[in-house]
Amino acid sequence: MWSAGEQEFFAQKGFDKPPTRCPECRKKRRTERDGKPAAATNNGPKQLYPIVCANCGKAGEVPFQPTSANILCADCFRKQHTVVEGANGPEVKEVTPEEPAVAETADQKEPEAPATDPAV
Secondary structure, three states: OOOHHHHHHHHHHOOOOOOOOOHHHHHHHHHHHHOOOHHHHHOOOOOOEEEEOOOOOOEEEEOOOOOOOOOOOHHHHHHHEEEEEEOOEEEEEEOOOOOOOOOOOOOOOOOOOOOOOOOO
16 A cells, blocks of 8 residues: 555654555645645745835835834844844844943043042
C-alpha cells in the first residue's frame, strides 16, 4: 500500500505507525477542516488596506487591517524602527534618539561637592 520512499520517510522521522490516510485523503480532510485548499494559503497577492500616515500624512497601504489611527507609512516606520537579529529570528526594535546635548547655564550648573576636611 505504501511506496518504499514513503516507508523510508516515515522511518527517518521515527514514526512507528504508517499514516491511516493516503496523501489525497489527507489533503481532502485538511480542506474540509480549514474551509480552504491547503495550497491556497500562498496563492495570490495579499490584501492591502489604505492608511494615512500618522506622522507625515502621506497615503499608503499596509498588509493588515488597521485597528487604530496611529499607523505609519513604510518610510516613517523605517526611520523610527530598526531590525536586529534576535534569539528567535529578526526582531523590530524602536530607535531611541540620543539625548541632545544641553548647554549649561549659570542656573543649571551642577552643585559642587562640599569641601571635606583633610584632618578627618
